[in-house]
Amino acid sequence: MENKIIKDPQIFISKEARQLFDNLRKQLEEFKQMDNKDFFMMAVMFGYLNNKKKKLEHSSKTESGFTRERYLSAEDNGVLKAIAIAGDKDLSIVNDIVYVYSIAEEYANGGIPYLKEFVFDDQASFVKNFASEIKKLSK
Amino acid sequence: MKFVRIKKIELVNYRQFVDQKVEFKLDENKNIIVIEGKNGFGKSNIYNAINWCFFGVEEHLRPDDRSLPICNTKQLTQLKPGKSLETIVKITLDTDEGGKELERRVVNHKNEDGKHYQEESELKIMEQIDKNWKEASYPEYIISRILPRSMRHFFFIDGEKLRQLFENIEPEQIKQSIFDLSQITLLQHAVDHLDFFKNSFRKTIKNEPNLNYIEEVMERVKNNINYKKEEQKKIIAELDNAFINKKKLEQELDKTGNKNVQALETERKNLEQNILTLENLLKEKKQAYAQYLFKIAPGVVTRKAIDQTLGIISKLENSHELPPKIQATFLEELLARNECICGTDLNKKENHSKREKLEQLLKKSKYSDIVSDALGLKYSLKGILRDSQEASTRITEYELKLKDLEDKITELQKKLKEVITQIGGIDSVKIKAIHEERQKYKEAIYENKGRLGSLEQSIRNEEDNLREAEKSYNRELSRKNQYQAIKDKIDICDESIKQIGIIKEKIMDEIRKETEAHVKNYFNKLITAKNFEDVKISKNYDLIVEKDGFNAVTSLSAAETLCMGYSFMSALRQTSGFLAPIVIDTPLAKIDIEYRVNVADWFKKALTNAQVILLVTDAEYTSGFKKEISSSVSQEFLLKHDEKNGISEVCKYGE
Numbered sequence: 001m002e003n004k005i006i007k008d009p010q011i012f013i014s015k016e017a018r019q020l021f022d023n024l025r026k027q028l029e030e031f032k033q034m035d036n037k038d039f040f041m042m043a044v045m046f047g048y049l050n051n052k053k054k055k056l057e058h059s060s061k062t063e064s065g066f067t068r069e070r071y072l073s074a075e076d077n078g079v080l081k082a083i084a085i086a087g088d089k090d091l092s093i094v095n096d097i098v099y100v101y102s103i104a105e106e107y108a109n110g111g112i113p114y115l116k117e118f119v120f121d122d123q124a125s126f127v128k129n130f131a132s133e134i135k136k137l138s139k
Numbered sequence: 140m141k142f143v144r145i146k147k148i149e150l151v152n153y154r155q156f157v158d159q160k161v162e163f164k165l166d167e168n169k170n171i172i173v174i175e176g177k178n179g180f181g182k183s184n185i186y187n188a189i190n191w192c193f194f195g196v197e198e199h200l201r202p203d204d205r206s207l208p209i210c211n212t213k214q215l216t217q218l219k220p221g222k223s224l225e226t227i228v229k230i231t232l233d234t235d236e237g238g239k240e241l242e243r244r245v246v247n248h249k250n251e252d253g254k255h256y257q258e259e260s261e262l263k264i265m266e267q268i269d270k271n272w273k274e275a276s277y278p279e280y281i282i283s284r285i286l287p288r289s290m291r292h293f294f295f296i297d298g299e300k301l302r303q304l305f306e307n308i309e310p311e312q313i314k315q316s317i318f319d320l321s322q323i324t325l326l327q328h329a330v331d332h333l334d335f336f337k338n339s340f341r342k343t344i345k346n347e348p349n350l351n352y353i354e355e356v357m358e359r360v361k362n363n364i365n366y367k368k369e370e371q372k373k374i375i376a377e378l379d380n381a382f383i384n385k386k387k388l389e390q391e392l393d394k395t396g397n398k399n400v401q402a403l404e405t406e407r408k409n410l411e412q413n414i415l416t417l418e419n420l421l422k423e424k425k426q427a428y429a430q431y432l433f434k435i436a437p438g439v440v441t442r443k444a445i446d447q448t449l450g451i452i453s454k455l456e457n458s459h460e461l462p463p464k465i466q467a468t469f470l471e472e473l474l475a476r477n478e479c480i481c482g483t484d485l486n487k488k489e490n491h492s493k494r495e496k497l498e499q500l501l502k503k504s505k506y507s508d509i510v511s512d513a514l515g516l517k518y519s520l521k522g523i524l525r526d527s528q529e530a531s532t533r534i535t536e537y538e539l540k541l542k543d544l545e546d547k548i549t550e551l552q553k554k555l556k557e558v559i560t561q562i563g564g565i566d567s568v569k570i571k572a573i574h575e576e577r578q579k580y581k582e583a584i585y586e587n588k589g590r591l592g593s594l595e596q597s598i599r600n601e602e603d604n605l606r607e608a609e610k611s612y613n614r615e616l617s618r619k620n621q622y623q624a625i626k627d628k629i630d631i632c633d634e635s636i637k638q639i640g641i642i643k644e645k646i647m648d649e650i651r652k653e654t655e656a657h658v659k660n661y662f663n664k665l666i667t668a669k670n671f672e673d674v675k676i677s678k679n680y681d682l683i684v685e686k687d688g689f690n691a692v693t694s695l696s697a698a699e700t701l702c703m704g705y706s707f708m709s710a711l712r713q714t715s716g717f718l719a720p721i722v723i724d725t726p727l728a729k730i731d732i733e734y735r736v737n738v739a740d741w742f743k744k745a746l747t748n749a750q751v752i753l754l755v756t757d758a759e760y761t762s763g764f765k766k767e768i769s770s771s772v773s774q775e776f777l778l779k780h781d782e783k784n785g786i787s788e789v790c791k792y793g794e
Binding site: 022026029030033034038041042044045048049074075076077078079081082083085086087089090091092094095127130131134135137138139 | 425426428429430432433434435436437438439440441442443444445447448451452455461506508509512513516519520522523527528530531534535537538596599600603
């Protein structure tokens, strides 16, 4: 597979997702210290958990540059690569980071409504509910 | 200027001083001047006079003096109708650029009906150029070169106010000080000008309903922001006021001499401090817990994908495709050269099977280029899996710790409530009244903190709205070709504002870091018990004094708080590079004996390059403190007061 090398590629999200993240940052104490990349990973998780991928419409009106490769940790990249590789059942895409991110963007886009529901369903107990979900999954 | 020292202060009809001249000895090795006076003898009015002469404001008026005119009231009473009385404060300075005389005067007139009114004060500065004295054309400019108005609080200090300020210092106040110090008001002016130009460009566009509408929205939002910022200032002032009044009432309760009240008050203070400490700890632990969750969650949630990926890697490893036995590039080269490594010509028909074998090997080597990435991923995913497996245990640990802290806080709050009820139940009308008033201020503080929080949030929201409206305006403008020239101009303004913002932030950050280093250095010198781990000014301008892993800034004792105030002020002063004289009123405000030696030592050592005028009460100027600073004191003065005539006088010691 021939890869186009892009230095520090950008990751996009929908404008709706950006709006949601901006609101969350304002409304929840726990989100105030969160970086954009943490929000992105959160949306990806909710997309993956609900097996929901949604293509981003590529236009300046609908999408917004949100974070970049350099802000993601090795663990974040590992998780995103695992999602793409497991999905395609092909290891050769491991160093095609642009492709890996495009899959992640689709999951993030698909995960937004679920994340929204999860947070706003019981805003005050978000951390508690989130922790209990993680505990359940880690067993 | 390299140095600025006060040589002489002259007061004419200023407050309780009728005709006063005080000359200071300028001794480079002894930079401290002490003026001692009992409360009410005019100590603070000397501090006020210096402030007034420089900046036209009296910073520390006693409540009794607030309603009185600035002139000597006795002289004013004796003044005949139709006559005037002049008040003058004149300060002679010795600087490396020659002498300077600062003179501020104000006239009070008495009307025929006996009522009086005061004119606006006027500042005149005479400058010594060579041997001649010349009046400066722009006195305010000279003042700003000696000491900019915004930085006066770092040089003219009221010890008691400084301590009170640092008891409840808000990040906004730290930020403002750093902003003042950064001297970036000119940059702010540039932003204001650019904003003004942007508005004027927009206003040239008429009869464009969409654009005009968005412009109106922007104006409305800007007005909202300005209005809310004014509200914010008012709430901060109310909060300060409530803190001061609450403190005063607590001192009054202490003074009642009722042993029961004193014991309960001590318990209340300890409980409040402990609750605060635990609440800070809880906040930090909650943040750490949330961060842990956000870090661990992706690995836990995507475990299936991780397992599958590791399975794919493992399968390829078992089939020896990863890492491949032969590098793909090598095989590609052989096939391109049509010659095997053994020299076999791969072009020949009889060697066709050998070519096929090489091609099969090439297929199996398709992972050659990704070996290091794949192996890196394998180890990274194994690590994520390990962490994920521990997640459940770690989460339970966090939850237990948080619950334990919450329980402790609830228990202390219950005890506090009981103590407060007991204080309120004491059978004394006076104590009850003080207690009830104190509770009102406590509620006011709580309420104002909430109001401040939601107001700050609302300002941030309005600022977001403004940015959105500006974006909409620019989009709308881009659609109309006839306004391209205006759009270009607005774009230039926007880009300039953005760049200035970046520069401003960089400067502020540099100053913040420099100030942080100085504060840390001074505070460590001033505090005897080295039980604080670190002193920081965070990026959000929170002042942090680390103790046992949490911020103990609100739990500092009165003395430690004042030392923190001095450390901060000295740090700002040092970072500013201005060497104006330092005037401190009540420098030892409520400082414990154990710290007095350190503070004295600090006055001597940390402020060697500046003239220091200490305005002390007799209770502050104890023999111990006196002895400690004596080697740096060039002169001592004593304030004498004639109660009958309400006149004070500054005399040299022993006169």
